[in-house]
Amino acid sequence: MSPAILLIAHGSRRSTANEELLQLVQNFRNRLPGVPIEPAFLELVEPDIPTGLANCLKQGASTIWMLPYFLSPGAHVTEDLEQHRSDFVSAHPGILCQICPPLGLHPLILEVLLDRLQEGGFDFSPNHPTNESQANQT
Numbered sequence: 001m002s003p004a005i006l007l008i009a010h011g012s013r014r015s016t017a018n019e020e021l022l023q024l025v026q027n028f029r030n031r032l033p034g035v036p037i038e039p040a041f042l043e044l045v046e047p048d049i050p051t052g053l054a055n056c057l058k059q060g061a062s063t064i065w066m067l068p069y070f071l072s073p074g075a076h077v078t079e080d081l082e083q084h085r086s087d088f089v090s091a092h093p094g095i096l097c098q099i100c101p102p103l104g105l106h107p108l109i110l111e112v113l114l115d116r117l118q119e120g121g122f123d124f125s126p127n128h129p130t131n132e133s134q135a136n137q138t
Contacts, residue, residue, distance in 0.1 A: 007037060008042060
């Protein structure tokens with residue numbers, strides 16, 4: 001089994017949003033040297049998902065892990081990605097293609113969100129008015 005990873009984001013008209021996925025792909029490549037890791041976008045931007053899957057195949061992948069960079073299992077993840085996966089495996093019998101879960105309620109998501117709150121200036125000190133009003137509600 002020769003694995004590859006297809007990291008999939010929605011796609012945006014804002015190039016800076018799309019560049020984040022490309023940076024994340026590079027971070028993955030640094031972490032997993034030797035494993036083909038390709039970007040793909042659901043819409044608006046190239047490479048699209050069929051192109052990304054084909055790029056994985058060109059690198060000799062026999063198993064492709066479709067990794068959605070989406071927060072929740074909405075229609076894009078549960079329906080659109082499944083349709084792309086189904087179309088691809090129908091056209092390429094013998095190639096395994098697995099959709100991974102979205103970020104969702106993974107335990108580390110709370111830690112990331114707390115970090116973002118702090119970066120945004122949220123005060124976690126016990127005497128902060130937000131924390132006092134919260135304590136009064138319990």
